Amino acid sequence: MSATGSDVILERMMALHPKIIDLTLDRVWRLLDALGNPQDALPPVIHIAGTNGKGSTQAMIRAGLEAVGLRVHAYTSPHLARFHERIRLAGDLISEDALTAVLDECYAANGADSITYFEITTCAALLAMSRSPADYTLLEVGLGGRLDATNVIARPALTIITPISIDHEQYLGDTLAKIAFEKAGIIKRGVPCVVGPQPDEAMDVIEEVAVRNDAPLLAHGQNWHVSGEHGRMIYQDETGLLDLPLPNLPGAHQIENAGAALATLRHLSMGDDAAEAAVTRAEWLARMQRLDSGTLADSAPEAELWLDGGHNAAAGEALGRHLASLPARPTHLICGMLNTKDIAGYLRPLAAQSTSLTAVSIPGEANTLPAEVTAAAATAAGLTAHVAPDVATALARIVAEAPQARVLICGSLYLAGHVLRENG
Known part of the structure; x- marks a missing residue:
C-alpha cells in the first residue's frame, strides 16, 4: 500500500463505533479471539495504570531495560504527531508497512462489527508485538484500567499504578475511591504491583483490591522511598540505597515517577546500570x-x-x-x-x-x-x-x-x- 496506507485504514476504523470511549472488554475479547489471541503470546508484560506519570514511568523503565541490552516492546497513547508513536517493537517505532499490515488484518477480522478506535488499534498493537521477539512488553493503560482494552493479559510479570487524581470523571467516577477502583482493576491474582505515591483514599482502595487478589504491593513510603537531596536523587528499598543523578525529564514530580521505575527494575533484578540509565536516558515528548x-x-x-x-x-x-x-x-x-x-x-x-x-x-x-x-x-x-x-x-x-x-x-x-x- 502507499505511504499513507495506515492513515486510510485508521480513518475507516473511526467509523466502526459511534462513541470515542465506551468502556467494556466484550468487543476486544471477540476480536482478539478472531486474531488467535495474540495477547497470550507476548513477552513478559509490565502493565501500567494511573492518572499522571504513566508515560514518563514507562519511558524510564524502557531506558533502563534497553541500557542492559534487553529488547522492549512498548505501547502508549495518545500519539502526538504520528500514530506510529504508540507502538514500539523491540525498541523501534513500528514501520509504516508493518503498521498498515496489522491494521488491515484487524479491520478484516473485525468486519462490520461495532468496536471503538482505541479497542481495534490496541488489538493491532498486541498482534504486532506478539509477532516480534523481545524480552519485555510495556503496556500503558489508555483510560481507567478495569475495562480498558489493554486489560486482557491473564498474568503480567508486574503491574504498576502511578499517582491517581481526579480526571475523566464522566467515565471513571467522581471520587478518588471510584477512580482508584477502576485503576486497580489491572491488579492480577498473585502478581506484584508497584504503587507510586497516592492519596489515602486511593491507597485504601488499592490495598483492598490487592488483598482480595493476594497480590503483593511494592508501595511508595512503605517498601521504597525516593527523594531529591542536594541536587541528587536518593532511592532506597530493602535491597539498599541508590545515589543517582536527578531525572533528565524535568520537574520534581519526575523524581516520584523515577522511584516507581526503579522499584520495577529492582524487582526485575536489574543492576545499577539499568537504574542510572532509567533516570538519565529516558525520552518523553511534551512533558516539560x-x-x-x-x-x-x-x-x-x-x-x-x-x-x-x-x-x-x-x-x-x-x-x-x-x-x-x-x-x-x-x-x-x-x-x-x-x-x-x-x-x-x-x-x-x-x-x-x-x-x-x-x-x-x-x-x-x-x-x-x-x-x-x-x-x-x-x-x-x-x-x-x-x-x-x-x-x-x-x-x-x-x-x-x-x-x-x-x-x-x-x-x-x-x-x-x-x-x-x-x-x-
Missing part, C-alpha cells in the same frame, strides 16, 4: 519539553520555549512547582484545553507563577474549549488574558513585547501534538 529548534522556536530566538501536555489539576500543580523552581523570568502561558477538563483546577496553581495567558482553541478538535472560555477562566484565576487564533500568532505577540520571556505552551496533549507538527 524544551523547544530549542524548529519553526516556532526559530521565530522566538531569545525566548525560552517549553511544551507540556499535562491537562488536569494534578498536572497543573506539578507544572506550578516546576515553574517555581526555575530561575526567575517572566512566564507567559499559551493554553488550549478540551471542554472535558477542569480548567479552573488546572490554572489555579499556574497563575501564581505566570505573567499572562494567551488562549487558543485546539485545531481540529471537536471537543476543544473555545479560546474565549479559556481566557475567561484565566481572568478568573487572576491572570492577564488574551485570545489568539493560533499558537504562532500568540507566540509572536508575546515575544514582540517581551523577547526574552519564558513561554509555556500547555493544556492538552492534542495541542502539544499540533505544536510538534507545526514546529517540525
